[in-house]
Amino acid sequence: MSRKPNRNGSGANPGRRPPAPAKSYPVQQEEELLAFLVATVKGEGRNSLKSMLARGQVSVDGERQTAYNYVLRPGQTVAVSKERIEETPRLVGLSILHEDDSLLVVQKEAGLLSIATEHEKELTAYRQLTDHVKRSNPAGRVFIVHRLDRDTSGVMMFAKSETVQQQLQNGWQEAVKERSYIALVEGEVKRPEGTVSSWLKESKTLKMYSSPYPGDGQHAMTHYKRLQSNKLFSLLEVRLETGRKNQIRVHMQDIGHPIVGDKKYRSKSKEIGRLGLHAFVLAFEHPVTKEVMRFESPMPKAFLAPFRNGAQSSAHN
Structure with a gap:
């Protein structure tokens, strides 16, 4: 939500007139920008309009354009300003x-x-x-x-x-109603769903790990559900019950299925050229309005690449 600008004039230079607002022109048909300006903007010659383009005084849908031959599409809006338009x-x-x-x-x-x-x-x-x-x-x-x-x-x-x-x-635990990830991991996860629970600690090299001793560190709990798998990879939906540093990465390593591309936690795969972890859903109670809000980010298409047409993997190259 953008805030309205201060209109009381405080801090303004009283001796300087505010710049004239840009004039807007709707585009009705496909044509090049300069031709459109010549036909539409009254009182300005062709050379003057060329100079205005060069000085960055013309924008299309809010983006400054300087190319004479920029192709306009119906429904766009061209704005012409007396001063350079700041993007x-x-x-x-x-x-x-x-x-x-x-x-x-x-x-x-x-x-x-x-x-x-x-x-x-x-x-x-x-x-x-x-x-x-x-x-x-x-x-x-x-x-x-x-x-x-x-x-x-x-x-x-x-x-x-x-x-x-x-x-x-x-109040994170109470405020967050859903926090789920999509994880692409190495190997075929046999169980359709499961839960990993451990106590996380940080080593001197700043790497997180699960302590073998109950109560030794921060408790972390991760739930997962298998969405898709083959012999080499599995796609999981992962839901956090706690939110610890590197929690999912450690827990996937703990069950023998490190996240693709996660060299820090023993992954050997470079299948998708990035870490196979994506924060898919965040739902929470708004701290002021108390409304429950839910936001979803589409899964990266690269996460499905290892499952297309029985694609062969470079997991252990």
């Missing part, structure tokens, strides 16, 4: 599923960090979303609620205030 920066590896005054729910692609590390400071979900909220509210901030590993894709949530962040984190 909203695009989010990289990220799309917004829902935004309101309290929350942002996003879909993250594999390869994007949730939050900065000592090696990656700029291109993170957190950094991009911070910039996004500041564009409509300079005092705006975002707060991490939970994380997805860099190579895990799917749905995740950010708070817009520390109060909402704490409320969600402190």
Whole structure:
């Protein structure tokens, strides 16, 4: 939900007139951009319109266009401004599923960090979303609620205030109604469904593992259901009862079926060129409205590749 701009003039330069709004023109038929402008924009000659294109004063459906021969389609809108049009920066590896005054729910692609590390400071979900909220509210901030590993894709949530962040984190078990993943794992999982329960600890090398001793670490419980399998791979729906660091990755290794591409947890397969883990569904009670909200991110098509037409695998190459 975008906020309305401040209209009281505070902070504005009283000696400067605001720029004239861009004029919009609907496209009725397919034709090249320059020809459309010549026929549609009154009071401007062909050379003047060429200069306006070159200066970035023309946009199509909100995106600046400079090519004379850009092909317009019926239903598009061309805007012509007296000044250079500033485009909203695009989010990289990220799309917004829902935004309101309290929350942002996003879909993250594999390869994007949730939050900065000592090696990656700029291109993170957190950094991009911070910039996004500041564009409509300079005092705006975002707060991490939970994380997805860099190579895990799917749905995740950010708070817009520390109060909402704490409320969600402190009542996570009660707030979250469903949190499920799709996992592509090595080998044929024989059981149609099962549960893995263990106590997770972190080694000195920052690798999580299941302790052999009950009560030694953080309790973690993972439920899985087999969706599809062959001799080399299985596709599972995985539901978390607890949300520990690397929980699914450790538990899949524990049952002898590491997640495809997960070298850290003994996977030998590079079948799909990425980690075979995707945050499929996140459903939760909104901390302010108390409405139950459910968001689903489609399974990556690559996860089905090992099952098409009896495809041979490179699992042990």
